[in-house]
Amino acid sequence: MTDEFLSQSKLDAFREIGNIGSGHAASALSQLLQRRIDMSIPKVWMISFEQIAEIAGGMEEPQVMIYLHVNGEAPGKAVFLFPLESAQSVLRGLFQSDQQMDLLDELRQSALKEVGNILVSSFLMALTQLSGISMQASVPAIAVDMAGAGLGAILLEDGDLEDQVLFIDTELSGTPQIEGKFVFLLKQGGLEKLLGALGI
């Protein structure tokens, strides 16, 4: 279905942008936690609602989701998904504690939101440096809940039919026990703008 909307070369270019941006985000996470963080090569999806479960790792899978709006010339949305155990591990690293963390506690949640904020800002800064297109992150919001419920709500938030939204989907992993996923959604117009600025 992707070919109906976008040429392969544009998708490749978008994947490369995602690769660079995600690299910056992964390195910000690595600095924050003082751990090595690896990342996968991003997948680029022209998403339909039916694929949400696949991206989420299951509709009901409990995840910590940190969500930011991306404003500016190429608007979009950015989401970090962490399985609960990984969120625990991130928090233990931040608070330098071995204790079990309450993921619903306000202080823990604001720490996780701040992590999301730092990662998304790094991602966007890389894109801005690359393209000259200005993009800013909103304040973060968080949900600790079923992945399908969260991602579905994100996609539908504007009430738009957004089954043509373009996703970058990157896996992040580190030891001990961190795995997460960075998802960046760009609306159609934004993609053209971003690629246009890069001369693609």
Place this chain on the structure above:
Amino acid sequence: MNGIVMVGMADVKTAQGEDILMTPGLGSCIGICIFDSVKKVGGMAHIMLPTAIGHAEGNPAKYADTGTNLLVEGVLALGGVKSRLKAKIAGGAQMFTFADKPQILKIGDRNAEAVKRELKKLGIPLLVADVGGNYGRTIHFSVNTGNLKVRTINHGEKVI
């Protein structure tokens, strides 16, 4: 038989007898259950947006208005009697709240209102609505008993 009939996003399914209809991970979406307790037939829709107006080519199961009608047609096709139909709904949460931007257009609330409006229009009594909040729901509906089980991660489980 007692099989589980899985209802996907933007989907409508019907069932009879012991079958259980289920849909996982409802966020701002709504699960609509409509059933005839005498004939023991029913169905479930998983709608995502309030109205098909402006989306003429879209999947009708995606919208509260067209989805509810599609569901009713399905239940009638299984031998349900219109005057005996009743409804239960769940979902319509607002999963994320932004501190700097109290949201004006809450899609979950708009979905719930649209479903209620459509049921009223069709003259189908709404027995119970577990809607709103800020959490996801997975629902199982028994056509046989009319019981709707709502499961959440942080807000327990209940049968309504």
